[in-house]
């Protein structure tokens with residue numbers, strides 16, 4: 001197994017890195033590859049099992065797009081042919097869409113792999129807790145961002161919102177799924193907070209034999225949080 | 238006239254609140270701003286205005302600068318006791334000017350919240366601005382350091398003299414067109430070359446995006462950096478703190494190639510940063526080295542962060558550990574690890590201001606170096622508060638032996654879990670919203686340990 005974490009020197013906000021650490025705990029034999037902005041991504045020249053991209057600053061989004069656009073076709077192929085799992089969290093999701101519109105109206109061209117597009121609204125920050133569902137799985141999550149995304153169809157949505165907001169305040173759809181490509185605005189310990197979703201990702205990676213690390217403790221934390229968010233009077237923070 | 242009435246009513250509000258024995262650090266400022274929205278722009282400028290901002294250390298530096306100037310015989314207006322957002326700054330002005338907005342003080346020394354700077358700095362146009370550093374802070378409020386940099390870069394007026402931290406690759410680049418002076422901390426015995434913290438922001442070269450190398454690194458991203466690809470390097474510091482000698486109470490400072498010995502105010506590395514920032518600013522204000530040295534002898538740091546209690550032969554150390562601020566927590570965990578002795582650690586890090594209506598988001602704990610608590614001298618870790626299960630999970634991920642971790646949601650119940658067997662110290666780390674409760678928790682721990690000691 002091989003996990004490639006892209007650009008950790010800038011894609012490192014909000015505790016997102018912990019998800020890669022958690023996968024490593026679930027897959028102790030797994031090789032972790034950390035690719036920096038000056039490296040050629042590993043996925044471009046050899047097979048990897050999962051590519052992981054974390055939240056970044058808005059300025060860094062442009063740096064990362066500049067790097068990734070050289071590998072646009074490779075990424076598209078990996079996604080279309082379901083060659084590996086790709087997990088993009090926070091505003092990394094926006095990189096795969098059509099464009100990111102800045103506050104002044106200027107549009108930054110994105111990778112164009114999904115139909116969504118993002119609109120920034122700095123300095124308005126959007127922070128919210130949420131409960132999401134995928135099939136009969138229930139997830140807890142949190143989003144913090146300066147932008148919303150639009151243009152998501154029901155077929156392409158990764159999650160349905162049970163409580164909280166979708167990829168924009170007017171939709172109950174959250175995240176994008178395209179085969180084994182999974183993207184969500186959910187930040188922080190997404191996998192650690194959701195043992196069922198971790199199980200799902202491990203299965204998608206072709207590791208059904210792997211155990212979810214610290215599953216008992218993770219489940220206790222999950223149950224407590226889920227009950228808390230269900231009962232919460234306020235989700236926006 | 239608007240200014241007159243705004244000042245008058247704000248002063249009356251202040252007097253009324255004081256008579257009632259209520260907190261008067263915010264409301265009078267709000268009154269002034271309500272009656273005169275451009276109050277801060279209208280009050281006359283003081284002979285000297287100094288602002289202090291940055292993620293960590295700004296309160297300490299503000300206090301030290303105000304103390305320093307008072308020691309030098311200046312009349313100083315400062316928001317030491319007021320808030321660091323617009324209302325607090327307005328409140329300080331209300332008390333520092335006459336009814337017609339004329340200053341009654343020689344100098345204003347203001348702590349300015351980074352995000353509130355946009356509503357403060359363009360109006361009061363300070364003469365000097367000290368930025369201590371930029372780190373990650375509350376995720377929901379401060380987003381990320383790049384954002385805070387953008388806010389400061391946009392709203393610090395041109396012409397303000399900048400006193401900046403050369404060791405911080407981000408804040409050292411603020412307002413490149415403004416005149417500036419840098420301070421730094423030189424190589425320390427505890428330094429590393431590769432980052433051991435989970436979080437290090439802005440470690441790529443701003444010119445070519447290559448990951449920078451450090452000749453020495455103090456913590457997170459503070460140190461002497463250089464780009465191996467293009468040669469970009471940390472700016473030259475006018476004042477560099479070198480060796481701190483705790484026993485002698487001295488700090489060697491290098492300035493223009495010469496070394497001089499200053500009094501050491503506090504030996505924590507972050508406080509050495511605060512002191513060297515003050516020394517740099519004081520020299521810029523025209524004070525000579527001997528004057529600075531003699532004045533520093535009379536300056537202390539009021540550390541409300543620490544309280545030390547004693548239970549039999551066990552020390553109980555209570556330490557404020559601001560939740561949501563991953564760097565502040567990591568610094569504390571590092572201190573716990575570095576101090577000698579066998580220890581038990583009690584973690585009450587939830588932000589209780591969230592409890593009434595919602596659930597605190599604890600994503601920030603994944604940026605904190607819980608790995609520092611995975612240490613053979615730390616015999617036991619007790620986690621409490623509603624989010625204790627998240628903290629337990631974080632400790633497990635940090636490799637802490639599950640046998641060492643104890644959990645109780647109730648804080649007092651958790652206090653009873655501390656096992657005095659074979660320990661010299663108990664560290665009680667608490668979020669600032671838990672201060673009142675921390676006193677009760679500490680009492681309970683001390684009582685338990687003393688009783689068990691008797692048996």
Ligand SMILES: [Zn+2]
Nearest residue numbers: 442445464467
């Ligand atoms: Zn460079």
